[in-house]
Amino acid sequence: MDLQLKEKVIIITGGAKGIGKGLAEVFAAEGAISVIVGRKAADNLKAVSAITEKGGQAFQVEAELSDPEACERAVNAIVAQFGRIDALVNNAGVNDGVGLESGNYKDFMSSLHKNVVHYYMMAHFALPELKKSKGSILNITSKTAETGQGNTSAYAAANGGRNALTREWAVELLKYGIRVNAIVVAECWTPAYETWIETLPEAASKLEEITNKIPLENRMTTAEEIANMGAFLVSAKSSHTTGQIIHVDGGYVHLDRALVNA
Numbered sequence: 001m002d003l004q005l006k007e008k009v010i011i012i013t014g015g016a017k018g019i020g021k022g023l024a025e026v027f028a029a030e031g032a033i034s035v036i037v038g039r040k041a042a043d044n045l046k047a048v049s050a051i052t053e054k055g056g057q058a059f060q061v062e063a064e065l066s067d068p069e070a071c072e073r074a075v076n077a078i079v080a081q082f083g084r085i086d087a088l089v090n091n092a093g094v095n096d097g098v099g100l101e102s103g104n105y106k107d108f109m110s111s112l113h114k115n116v117v118h119y120y121m122m123a124h125f126a127l128p129e130l131k132k133s134k135g136s137i138l139n140i141t142s143k144t145a146e147t148g149q150g151n152t153s154a155y156a157a158a159n160g161g162r163n164a165l166t167r168e169w170a171v172e173l174l175k176y177g178i179r180v181n182a183i184v185v186a187e188c189w190t191p192a193y194e195t196w197i198e199t200l201p202e203a204a205s206k207l208e209e210i211t212n213k214i215p216l217e218n219r220m221t222t223a224e225e226i227a228n229m230g231a232f233l234v235s236a237k238s239s240h241t242t243g244q245i246i247h248v249d250g251g252y253v254h255l256d257r258a259l260v261n262a
Contacts, residue, residue, distance in 0.1 A: 001237065003030050003231055003236070004236045004237070005027060005032040005234070006032070007032070008033065008087065009032070009033050009035060009084050009085050009086050010032045010033065010087040010088075011075075011078060011087070011122070011126065012024045012027070012034060012036055012037070012091055013037045013091050013118065014037075014093065015037065015044070015047060015091065016040065016044045016046065017190070018190035018223060019188060019190060019223045019227070020036070020091040020092065022222070022223025022227040023089055023140075023223075023227045023230050023231075024036055024047060024051060024058065025050070025051060025054075025224075025227065026224065026230070026231050027230075027231060027234075028051045028054075028058055029054070029056060030231055030235075031057075032086075033057040033058065033059065034057070034058045035059045035061065036048060036058065037063050037078075038060070039064050041060065044060035044061075044062060047060070048060050059082075061074045065092050065118035066110070066113040066118060068121045071122050071125055072125045074122075075125040075126050075129075076125075084129055085129035085130055085133065085135060086130075086133045086136075087130075087135050087137070088122060088123060088126045088135070088136075089137075089138045089139075089234065090119040090122055090123065090140065090162070091140040093114060093115040093116075093140075093155075093158065094115065094155075095142070095144070095149075095155045096111050096114065096152075096154065097152055097155075098152065098153060098155070099151035099152060103153060103154065107154070108153065111154030112154060112158055112161075114158075115154070115158030116157075116158035116161040116162055116165075119162055123137055123165075123169065130173075130178050131178065134176065134177040135178060135234075136178060136179040136181070136234045137173075137178065137179070137180040137181075138180075138181055138182070138183065138233050139162045139163075139165065139166050139180070139181070140162075140182070140185060140230075141162040141163050141166075141182050141184050141185070141245070142159040142184065142185055142186075143184055143247075143249065143253050144159050145160040145162070145163050147253060162182065163245055166243065166245060174242070179238070179241065180242055181233045181238075181241060181243070181244045181246065182244070182246065183229055184245060184247045184249065184253070185221070185249065186221065186249035186252035187210055187211070187214055187221060187249065187250075188221040188226060190223060193220075213257050214251070215250060215252065215257055216250035216251050217250065225248055229246060229248050233246070
């Protein structure tokens with residue numbers, strides 16, 4: 001299927017690693033220009049090189065997204081370089097473990113800036129160009145907003161906000177023909193996930209315990225599987241899809257695992 005993404009300028013925040021990197025690579029493979037926005041230029045450039053070595057097109061902008069002014073500068077730099085924005089993928093964030101018992105006000109507010117405030121800021125600053133292109137917005141969110149996790153109040157709240165903003169923006173931007181959707185991630189294998197697993201006692205058995213609870217094929221979702229759905233959602237092939245919160249999780253959130261694994 002031709003997703004009609006050739007030469008489309010797509011911003012991916014946090015596009016240097018993990019799910020963001022998977023998104024950037026799939027978009028570029030479809031002919032788009034993947035614009036990676038992230039806090040470390042070296043990481044961004046490494047991801048750009050990986051794409052261009054395969055014949056794709058990519059660009060990077062260094063930005064600390066928790067700083068609203070940096071978000072504005074990043075968008076301005078992209079518009080100066082390409083003269084357009086066709087899609088924004090809000091992806092950057094970190095599960096930083098700011099809980100109710102263990103956290104405090106300052107850490108909670110800091111986490112919101114790391115995880116949801118920049119979703120708003122990037123969309124706000126990109127909006128004039130998205131109006132021109134009748135582009136789309138894709139928000140990457142986490143199951144923690146729906147299932148909870150424990151000891152991560154700020155991250156869960158931020159993801160609840162991401163889901164709510166998806167529906168809110170879909171309504172607000174109808175008049176411009178801008179579509180807004182979200183992908184909910186559950187258990188996805190990324191370098192960050194691997195690093196976390198390795199901090200646990202008996203890491204291999206813990207990983208097996210987790211994967212056994214994933215109904216479809218008892219395995220982790222891959223970044224590429226998230227990205228494949230993302231490419232569809234930002235493309236013209238999903239032209240009548242907006243306000244949707246789609247789970248790409250092997251049935252983790254909604255299927256009855258007790259029955260599936262019986």
